[in-house]
Amino acid sequence: MTHDSAGENAGARPFMVRRKGWAMLRREHGHTPQHFPARRSLECGVIEFRHVSLEYPVTRTLALDDLNLHIGKGEFTYLVGHSGAGKSSFMNLVLKRALPSKGEVRVAGESLNRYRGRRTALLRRRMGTVFQENLLLAHLNAFDNVAFALRVTGVPQREWAQRVTLALRTVGLEHKKYALPLQLSQGEQQRVAIARAIVSNPPLLLADEPTGNLDPDNSREVLKVLQNVNLRGTTVVVATHAKDLVETYRHRTLTLRKGRLVRDDPYGGYAL
Numbered sequence: 001m002t003h004d005s006a007g008e009n010a011g012a013r014p015f016m017v018r019r020k021g022w023a024m025l026r027r028e029h030g031h032t033p034q035h036f037p038a039r040r041s042l043e044c045g046v047i048e049f050r051h052v053s054l055e056y057p058v059t060r061t062l063a064l065d066d067l068n069l070h071i072g073k074g075e076f077t078y079l080v081g082h083s084g085a086g087k088s089s090f091m092n093l094v095l096k097r098a099l100p101s102k103g104e105v106r107v108a109g110e111s112l113n114r115y116r117g118r119r120t121a122l123l124r125r126r127m128g129t130v131f132q133e134n135l136l137l138a139h140l141n142a143f144d145n146v147a148f149a150l151r152v153t154g155v156p157q158r159e160w161a162q163r164v165t166l167a168l169r170t171v172g173l174e175h176k177k178y179a180l181p182l183q184l185s186q187g188e189q190q191r192v193a194i195a196r197a198i199v200s201n202p203p204l205l206l207a208d209e210p211t212g213n214l215d216p217d218n219s220r221e222v223l224k225v226l227q228n229v230n231l232r233g234t235t236v237v238v239a240t241h242a243k244d245l246v247e248t249y250r251h252r253t254l255t256l257r258k259g260r261l262v263r264d265d266p267y268g269g270y271a272l
């Protein structure tokens, strides 16, 4: 569940709305499970850290220190903390780009220790990711940038146009589908990157500093888009330094300090 007890989004997400959102998405996307082998297991969208520590081997930096937390299906969660607190390390563990030195990371109820090779690749494909640098392909327009992400997911080509259009509509950029990245503002580019991340309907979206390069107006737009994605049923985790956003659009907020979880505030708030 989400925790919108304050701020602009207060009380805006009753359970039925989210249920309806999923049903609607399934209909519109014509989802068939065989295209997404890892979907069923990820659908509960849960992240669980059990006594997780991460020490980077060469420098012996303890980036995360005995982290215990649980993020439930459909939650919108911020991860905040000073530079070097461990936010990106957290994301890397969930994506299995790094391995814990101690403890266990579980996604959708299953330990990532059990994921190997192809399964790990499938798991990553089922997670949408958005980073500060959106890395759109400069020679492709917005539509093709989003469609490009479908190539690796096994979605039949005949479904691409419908899915891409829906993803661009979700981020409010259907009318800019023929624009090249350079013809879009930074904020619009980031929204295309979000469309790319959600086009295959991920149950879980990880956003690491998604507003890091954006001015306040564009940052708010991007945050609203992420909230809309969450409304449609996707579990969203946003690592951010954007104090004003965290305080305006309130959601559960996890605060890291030197790799330790020092606050877990269900009603949000930015207090480092």
Ligand SMILES: Nc1ncnc2c1ncn2[C@@H]1O[C@H](COP(=O)(O)OP(=O)(O)OP(=O)(O)O)[C@@H](O)[C@H]1O
Residues within 6 Å of the ligand: 056, 059, 061, 062, 063, 081, 082, 083, 084, 085, 086, 087, 088, 089, 090
């Ligand atoms: N690949 C790496 N090798 C060694 N140390 C690393 C590596 N990546 C990160 N660190 C260190 O781990 C700690 C946590 O870094 P991390 O990038 O997770 O922090 P962060 O909260 O995301 O910081 P920022 O807000 O600046 O992005 C820092 O001390 C950092 O220097």
